[in-house]
Amino acid sequence: EVQLVESGGDLVQPGRSLRLSCAASGFTFDDYAMHWVRQAPGKGLEWVSGISWNSGSLAYAESLKGRFTISRDNAKSSLYLQMNSLRAEDTAFYYCARAEGPYTSLPIDYWGQGTLVTVSS
Amino acid sequence: EIVMTQSPATLSVSPGERATLSCRASQSISSNLAWYQQKPGQAPRLLIYGASTRATGIPARFSGSGSGTEFTLTISSLQSEDFAVYYCQQYNNWPPITFGPGTKVDIK
Numbered sequence: 001e002v003q004l005v006e007s008g009g010d011l012v013q014p015g016r017s018l019r020l021s022c023a024a025s026g027f028t029f030d031d032y033a034m035h036w037v038r039q040a041p042g043k044g045l046e047w048v049s050g051i052s053w054n055s056g057s058l059a060y061a062e063s064l065k066g067r068f069t070i071s072r073d074n075a076k077s078s079l080y081l082q083m084n085s086l087r088a089e090d091t092a093f094y095y096c097a098r099a100e101g102p103y104t105s106l107p108i109d110y111w112g113q114g115t116l117v118t119v120s121s
Numbered sequence: 122e123i124v125m126t127q128s129p130a131t132l133s134v135s136p137g138e139r140a141t142l143s144c145r146a147s148q149s150i151s152s153n154l155a156w157y158q159q160k161p162g163q164a165p166r167l168l169i170y171g172a173s174t175r176a177t178g179i180p181a182r183f184s185g186s187g188s189g190t191e192f193t194l195t196i197s198s199l200q201s202e203d204f205a206v207y208y209c210q211q212y213n214n215w216p217p218i219t220f221g222p223g224t225k226v227d228i229k
Binding site: 035037045046047050059060061062095100104105106107108109111112113 | 122153155157159163164165166167170171176208210212213215216217218219220221222223
């Protein structure tokens with residue numbers, strides 16, 4: 001069974017940093033591209049970042065460039081999102097999601113349950 | 122960036138009735154479109170990919186159609202567990218992946 005378990009969400013002050021993690025199990029992690037997608041409370045889905053199976057291809061939402069960094073550790077079957085200079089508008093549930101294959105241009109087929117990031121003073 | 126729009130924003134349907142949801146892309150995305158269902162407090166679930174292929178375990182009452190810029194998700198006979206928000210998503214032009222704003226299907 002595919003499982004994606006996010007962690008690291010917290011209440012943080014504006015301007016601070018936070019690192020999210022996603023532990024994957026039930027599949028061969030390095031066969032799949034991965035994404036982070038966020039959802040502000042009561043709002044729609046917003047793609048944040050994606051990374052190919054071997055980290056050779058990375059991309060970010062234009063509005064986030066320079067503040068967020070995606071990475072993965074295939075040996076640990078883990079995905080990460082380093083978030084710096086956090087703003088109130090970054091408040092959201094952050095979902096770890098798996099692409100259907102090794103490239104990020106494929107549909108997302110599994111989602112974690114999400115971790116909540118709240119940015120507030 | 123490809124902009125996705127969905128209509129209607131809310132669809133009120135009685136159990137057993139058919140629901141038809143629309144999704145439009147701002148430019149052609151071929152058949153590179155997925156549909157997701159999201160219930161309150163839950164993560165999204167993949168229903169359809171490639172515009173018309175049902176994901177594993179998805180009941181046959183869900184069907185997708187369309188190509189280019191116009192797409193439709195049809196739920197042939199709504200069950201109580203189908204009341205949820207439905208999102209379309211394009212993965213033709215990446216980055217970025219883009220989602221529609223969602224259609225909420227609620228009980229009439």
